[in-house]
Amino acid sequence: MLSKAETLNIAKKQLILDYNLQITDFENNTNTIVEKKLLEGRRLYDNDDCFLKILCMENKAFISTEATIIPWFEEFYGKGTGEWFFNYPNLRRIDNKLKDFGHEIADCHHYYLPIFNNIPIKELAPVKWYEKEDILQFRGDDRFDEAFAFNDNFPDMLGVAAFDGEEIIGMAGASADCESMWQIGINVMPDYTGKGIATYLVRLLKEKVYKRGKIPFYGTAESHINSQNVAIKSGFLPAWAELYTRKIR
Incomplete structure (x- = not known):
């Protein structure tokens, strides 16, 4: 690490x-x-x-x-x-x-920016992974507007969804914003917020991005306290502002 x-x-x-x-x-x-x-x-x-x-x-x-x-x-x-x-x-x-x-x-x-530890990730829900080509099926789906950007300048590379039965209850995505770093975004369905799904998915994706040789990073708005808490709980620390x-x- x-x-x-x-x-x-x-x-x-x-x-x-x-x-x-x-x-x-x-x-x-x-x-x-x-x-x-x-x-x-x-x-x-x-x-x-x-x-x-x-x-x-x-x-x-x-x-x-x-x-x-x-x-x-x-x-x-x-x-x-x-x-x-x-x-x-x-x-x-x-x-x-x-x-x-x-x-x-x-x-x-x-x-x-991420920090890494050996704390196991406790499973909260079944998940499914999506590679770059698989993500295209969600184009135009407003449920995942934070997870995926569908922008050629920072293409979506990897996604992971949590399920309740056949229903997607949360989705995290990573985009290749540059050669060395991929940015993570997250959406959780309204009925499932506050249950740890966002932290669960972001942690999973953070680890997977790192194993692919990229640095995962996380961005959020100044007043988005919930998103900031997700970042910190997922093993990220504040690094810079723009x-x-x-x-x-």
Whole structure:
């Protein structure tokens, strides 16, 4: 099993591609501000070419943006740190400045990396596994909108469903967001929430993804406490947070 430090280093190598960073940037004592570049191997999401992306990790902020706004960030955030960066007063100030350029904050999420132990996974329900080709049968099924993305930029690679008789009561899926890391998503049917199904499936999928030579990771929204609890109970720990922007509509 990889250690926590080894897993974190793999994630950092990916974030370097996502944010146009250098590995030495993580050794800085203050925030890092760089010009945005679209590097080969970066994670490709719908916000890929956004005006501004911010990564908060290890008490520092890494700001990747257009050259035109870099002087402003250097003035206000060049000497700061990142532990309170996503507090609302900062977000409001940044959002107001973005309006000068026709953009606004779109969203921010935080992400979790796995830890591994030898605690057995207690079976809660029968399960069935789905490979990449099998997952296509669920396209358009709104029950599994968190488990599967059906996006060529981060293809769904593996899924696992829990059953009550013939009925699917929960589904977890893993997408290949980049070469080294697969992201896990989870849906549980309303009548079966609070029974441990989400944690059960995410733990199973986490272990299977790792055995396939990939690092599983988990992302969720700032206010989604239930999802955060699932991540922690499934053996994930908070690792970083990200913000991205969009054009004002």
